[in-house]
Amino acid sequence: MVEVVRENRGNLRYAWEVLTKGVCDGCALGVAGLHDWTIDGVHLCTTRLRFLAINTAPPIPDTLWRTTTAAGLGHRSGKELRELGRLAHPMRRREGDAQFHRISWDEALDALSDGIQRGGPDRAALFLTSRGITNEVYYSAGKAARAMGMASVDSAARVCHAPSTVGLKQTIGVAACTCSLQDVIESDLIVLWGANPANNQPVFMKYLYLAKQRGARVVVVNPYLEPGLDEYWVPSNAESAIFGTRFCDLHIPVRPGGDVAFANAALKLLIERGTIDTEFIAAHTDGWDELVTSLANQSLDDLLVAAGLTRYQVSCFVDEYQSAGAAILLWSMGITQHRDSVDGVRAIVNLGLARGNVGRNGAGLMPLRGHSGVQGGAEMGAYATAFPGGLDVNETNAEKLAEQWGFPVPSSPGYTAPEMVDAAESGALDVLWMSGGNFLDVLPDPKRVTAALARVPLRVHMDVVLTSQMFVPGPDVIVLPVRTRYEQEGGGTETTTERRIVFSPEIPREVGEARSEWRVYADVASRVRPHLASAFAWPTNQALRAEIARVVPFYAGIETLERTGDAVQWGGRRLATGGVFPTENGRARFTPLDVDARSHAIHDGRFTVATRRGKQFNSMVWKEVDPLTGAGRDAIYIDAADAAALGLSDGDPVRLTSNVGSMDGHLKLARLPTRTLQVHWPEGNVLISGATADREPQSRVPDYNALVTLIAR
Numbered sequence: 001m002v003e004v005v006r007e008n009r010g011n012l013r014y015a016w017e018v019l020t021k022g023v024c025d026g027c028a029l030g031v032a033g034l035h036d037w038t039i040d041g042v043h044l045c046t047t048r049l050r051f052l053a054i055n056t057a058p059p060i061p062d063t064l065w066r067t068t069t070a071a072g073l074g075h076r077s078g079k080e081l082r083e084l085g086r087l088a089h090p091m092r093r094r095e096g097d098a099q100f101h102r103i104s105w106d107e108a109l110d111a112l113s114d115g116i117q118r119g120g121p122d123r124a125a126l127f128l129t130s131r132g133i134t135n136e137v138y139y140s141a142g143k144a145a146r147a148m149g150m151a152s153v154d155s156a157a158r159v160c161h162a163p164s165t166v167g168l169k170q171t172i173g174v175a176a177c178t179c180s181l182q183d184v185i186e187s188d189l190i191v192l193w194g195a196n197p198a199n200n201q202p203v204f205m206k207y208l209y210l211a212k213q214r215g216a217r218v219v220v221v222n223p224y225l226e227p228g229l230d231e232y233w234v235p236s237n238a239e240s241a242i243f244g245t246r247f248c249d250l251h252i253p254v255r256p257g258g259d260v261a262f263a264n265a266a267l268k269l270l271i272e273r274g275t276i277d278t279e280f281i282a283a284h285t286d287g288w289d290e291l292v293t294s295l296a297n298q299s300l301d302d303l304l305v306a307a308g309l310t311r312y313q314v315s316c317f318v319d320e321y322q323s324a325g326a327a328i329l330l331w332s333m334g335i336t337q338h339r340d341s342v343d344g345v346r347a348i349v350n351l352g353l354a355r356g357n358v359g360r361n362g363a364g365l366m367p368l369r370g371h372s373g374v375q376g377g378a379e380m381g382a383y384a385t386a387f388p389g390g391l392d393v394n395e396t397n398a399e400k401l402a403e404q405w406g407f408p409v410p411s412s413p414g415y416t417a418p419e420m421v422d423a424a425e426s427g428a429l430d431v432l433w434m435s436g437g438n439f440l441d442v443l444p445d446p447k448r449v450t451a452a453l454a455r456v457p458l459r460v461h462m463d464v465v466l467t468s469q470m471f472v473p474g475p476d477v478i479v480l481p482v483r484t485r486y487e488q489e490g491g492g493t494e495t496t497t498e499r500r501i502v503f504s505p506e507i508p509r510e511v512g513e514a515r516s517e518w519r520v521y522a523d524v525a526s527r528v529r530p531h532l533a534s535a536f537a538w539p540t541n542q543a544l545r546a547e548i549a550r551v552v553p554f555y556a557g558i559e560t561l562e563r564t565g566d567a568v569q570w571g572g573r574r575l576a577t578g579g580v581f582p583t584e585n586g587r588a589r590f591t592p593l594d595v596d597a598r599s600h601a602i603h604d605g606r607f608t609v610a611t612r613r614g615k616q617f618n619s620m621v622w623k624e625v626d627p628l629t630g631a632g633r634d635a636i637y638i639d640a641a642d643a644a645a646l647g648l649s650d651g652d653p654v655r656l657t658s659n660v661g662s663m664d665g666h667l668k669l670a671r672l673p674t675r676t677l678q679v680h681w682p683e684g685n686v687l688i689s690g691a692t693a694d695r696e697p698q699s700r701v702p703d704y705n706a707l708v709t710l711i712a713r
């Protein structure tokens with residue numbers, strides 16, 4: 001707390017207003033002021049406190065730009081760049097310039113609209129991050145891009161939960177969490193699958209604590225038993241704060257990529273024991289017989305090898321699962337950032353449907369969102385593969401949207417975020433326009449990303465602070481200062497992980513010439529297509545919200561939100577209540593999923609490395625040492641037996657090499673499945689391939705795992 005006061009000492013009053021009136025710009029659990037919609041008492045965590053400094057920081061002094069070269073700034077770490085303060089003025093750097101120079105907004109927006117017009121909309125792409133961005137901004141960005149004829153608009157929802165969007169739509173007809181956070185508290189069993197809320201959504205641990213108080217059981221399915229999921233100190237409870245609370249009742253140490261095999265093995269045992277919910281399956285689902293046939297053709301032994309588990313371990317899971325009256329299956333990027341991640345999601349849905357764990361009290365399918373903006377980003381249409389409302393990009397939907405908007409809408413999907421890098425690399429992009437984010441940190445193979453960005457004739461980076469990608473040289477680079485969600489004129493909304501659209505009021509603050517992003521998108525669209533200016537002439541963003549309610553009917557109510565705490569949950573507390581699914585025939589669909597055991601065989605001499613998070617938020621690293629694990633940023637987690645087999649010990653310096661790069665680090669002994677490793681992300685991105693073949697084909701999400709050799713240094 002002392003550190004937070006020190007970081008915000010220049011503007012403590014504003015920090016307090018953000019804390020007490022604003023909707024948290026951290027993760028997607030969501031809280032307005034200091035209270036949420038689930039628990040009594042205060043909802044606050046250190047992640048939110050860390051973000052305060054970005055909201056209260058003073059403007060970057062002009063002298064910095066005059067006295068420091070772009071190369072000098074580019075060598076600083078993300079943390080050092082953030083600490084320089086808030087972007088306050090439009091800046092430009094052309095080829096050959098050593099420094100950025102201040103320009104006017106008019107010059108910047110003319111350059112951007114000229115660039116889009118000159119190269120044409122197919123050679124322009126727009127990406128938006130997820131931290132802090134509001135629904136209003138996503139909606140205006142998606143509409144502006146399409147008005148200009150650009151199909152390539154994508155957002156950070158891509159690399160986190162795009163496979164959940166695909167997998168859930170195919171199976172239950174809706175790409176969202178089916179239950180509420182209240183259901184976690186009322187559940188009998190919570191399965192945390194490839195997720196680490198203790199690090200990423202800390203207040204979730206309070207919900208889990210309350211669930212445990214009621215007698216709920218917790219199963220962790222993950223290669224590593226994260227210490228924060230094993231035992232955690234919930235600060236708002238005196239006993240837990242002092243003595244800690246043991247959360248995990250059963251740990252399933254599945255191999256990276258072994259999730260489908262594990263789910264199939266568990267289903268086989270459920271069927272064998274006759275503990276499936278036959279009534280629910282018959283009344284509310286399709287495809288069960290095909291699934292049973294497919295499972296009958298898969299040997300349990302093969303599945304166990306692929307999952308890296310014993311029959312006893314799977315059996316223990318099934319004991320827990322079949323005896324829970326209501327269970328929540330929750331997953332995150334441990335599932336979604338794999339090459340077969342859509343199958344991973346569908347495997348979890350199979351398991352959920354098999355016992356009717358959808359649409360009733362304490363039960364649900366929960367893709368746990370990491371960032372405050374991601375749910376809205378996809379639902380507002382700032383997505384290369386979806387229009388507002390999450391509708392598929394196709395001719396029928398494009399025509400409907402064109403009628404509502406009053407201009408033609410591109411009917412084919414555009415470049416997704418990883419494909420924007422491909423396009424930049426091959427010279428197919430003239431303009432790359434980015435709102436926040438940092439492709440150098442977020443996408444695989446940073447060397448390749450750097451080279452690709454450098455090829456784009458015009459890059460425009462809108463942000464609140466500096467990031468390293470701004471300093472990648474290029475023919476023409478423009479940096480634009482924008483307002484935070486709190487400063488945004490008229491306030492704004494976010495959609496939380498439980499589908500709650502929540503309002504954050506404007507908390508006025510002027511930072512140099514920073515502008516509200518929804519106005520920037522409207523301005524650029526009006527410059528590129530002057531005859532469409534009236535479609536972007538929202539007098540206030542209240543008018544913008546009213547338009548969202550018209551275009552996305554399930555967001556009805558957003559236009560009524562005005563004050564801190566105002567919220568409307570689309571779909572109500574639960575989706576698919578009574579087993580009625582939003583699919584064409586009202587039934588959910590099981591998916592038979594084959595597992596190729598050979599592809600999961602341990603590769604001789606090599607290790608599978610997975611990328612992990614630690615004391616960070618997205619790619620923003622908060623601490624050099626993760627207090628939950630005690631590991632430094634260069635830690636390479638390895639099982640003690642694997643290290644011993646190599647004659648290595650804790651702390652030994654080693655080098656990992658994949659087919660794209662190398663990473664030096666120090667071993668940290670941990671309990672992991674044999675011949676698997678973990679390294680921190682984003683540092684581990686140097687090992688990850690950005691090739692198309694290494695992405696999940698439907699969602700186009702990179703596989704953030706790699707095969708590596710390990711040698712002592």
Ligand code: SF4
Nearest residue numbers: 024026027030045203
């Ligand atoms: S748990 Fe998430 S929503 Fe809640 S305060 Fe922390 S970062 Fe914000």
